[in-house]
Amino acid sequence: MLVYIMKYLGGKQRLGKHLGPVFKDLRNKILQIKEFKNLNGYLEPFCGSCGVLKNITDTFDNIEANDYHPDLIQMWKEVKSGTFVYPTSISEEEYFQAKASPSPSAHKSFVGFGMSFGGRFFGAYAHKYINAKKEDFCEEMVRSLKHTAPLIQNVTFTNKSYLELTPINKFIYCDPPYAYTKFPIKYRRDTKHYDTFDTPLFWETIRNWSKTNFVMVSEIVAPDDFIEIWNMERHRSACNSLKTGKKNVAADADFKKSEKLFVHSSIYAKLLENNLQLI
Numbered sequence: 001m002l003v004y005i006m007k008y009l010g011g012k013q014r015l016g017k018h019l020g021p022v023f024k025d026l027r028n029k030i031l032q033i034k035e036f037k038n039l040n041g042y043l044e045p046f047c048g049s050c051g052v053l054k055n056i057t058d059t060f061d062n063i064e065a066n067d068y069h070p071d072l073i074q075m076w077k078e079v080k081s082g083t084f085v086y087p088t089s090i091s092e093e094e095y096f097q098a099k100a101s102p103s104p105s106a107h108k109s110f111v112g113f114g115m116s117f118g119g120r121f122f123g124a125y126a127h128k129y130i131n132a133k134k135e136d137f138c139e140e141m142v143r144s145l146k147h148t149a150p151l152i153q154n155v156t157f158t159n160k161s162y163l164e165l166t167p168i169n170k171f172i173y174c175d176p177p178y179a180y181t182k183f184p185i186k187y188r189r190d191t192k193h194y195d196t197f198d199t200p201l202f203w204e205t206i207r208n209w210s211k212t213n214f215v216m217v218s219e220i221v222a223p224d225d226f227i228e229i230w231n232m233e234r235h236r237s238a239c240n241s242l243k244t245g246k247k248n249v250a251a252d253a254d255f256k257k258s259e260k261l262f263v264h265s266s267i268y269a270k271l272l273e274n275n276l277q278l279i
Contacts, residue, residue: 006144007119007137008049012175012218015232015259019173020055022230022261026216027059027171033274036214043170043213045162049113050076052173054151066158066165069121071109073159078106079145080152086142090115095125104159114141163205172215176202210264217262227268230261 005013012019030036041062044053053065067073078084084106090098098111099122112121115137126137162174177197203223209215217226263271 006049006051006114006141006148007116008051008113009118009120009123010175010177011049011119012051013049014051016051016053016055018232019052019261020059023052023056023171023173024059026214029276030171030214030271033270033276035270038169039171039214040169041171043165043167043172044175045165045172046175046177047076047157048072048175049119050148050152052175053155054148057151057154060171061154063155064158065152065155066160066162068159068161069109070104070159071106071112073157074104075106075109075145076152076155076157079149080155080157082149084110084145086145087111087138090138092125095122110141110145114138114144162202167209168212170213172209172213173218174202174206174215175218178220207264210267214267215263219260219262220258222260222262225265226262227265228260229263229268231258233258 027039031039041064042056042060043064043066045066047053047065047067050065053063057063065076075084087107087110090111095111095115098105098108101108113119115126116122117124117126162176176199203226206215206217207225216229222228
């Protein structure tokens with residue numbers, strides 16, 4: 001059975017199927033704790049490709065998916081509503097036309113992520129890297145979005161900075177730009193403008209959110225007052241083909257790392273008080 005995955009650099013498309021059951025189990029357990037019994041929704045401040053989100057929409061009501069990228073959120077809104085016009089092919093000329101088009105644009109998101117090598121937004125037109133591998137990037141993107149569409153019908157999509165969010169009594173999963181990687185992903189607002197992601201400010205925000213929410217963060221490392229509650233060893237590569245993957249294993253010792261989930265120590269203390277074994 002073929003699996004069509006949206007190309008999105010830093011996405012959790014493959015990991016999402018593993019995190020989905022973990023989140024469902026966590027939700028059932030933490031609702032037993034008085035501080036979390038009033039949780040009334042799920043929030044992803046950095047939803048990206050919805051790689052995790054699409055695996056939990058049958059578990060939560062009142063789901064909010066947010067991302068800083070205006071084109072990406074416009075695409076998800078149109079995919080959800082059924083108004084998105086799916087391309088049948090994208091030429092290199094059309095690729096650069098889309099890159100120059102104004103935002104927000106669902107089409108621009110489709111082309112910028114789906115037709116770029118490794119899902120890096122307008123990083124490089126994908127056909128340059130196909131070689132002998134039989135892969136239709138446009139068809140793969142279409143199939144991925146059509147597969148996701150029925151899974152996100154109960155999701156509200158928003159385009160904000162995570163700093164504008166004020167969650168209370170939410171089950172929150174954060175997948176921020178990672179701080180410690182060989183090739184860090186810049187926090188992109190549109191085609192030409194980059195924002196620097198303030199990692200210390202992010203962790204301070206999570207400390208504050210943890211006072212009134214159940215918050216988990218995907219990262220490789222975290223500050224000392226955050227506790228690891230889950231991990232899974234996985235490969236990281238812009239292209240997951242066997243040919244490219246093997247090359248990267250030999251060239252980059254960081255290719256294989258442990259994906260981890262962290263919670264603030266204040267949340268972890270509540271779990272211990274209630275004798276909950278999470279994973």
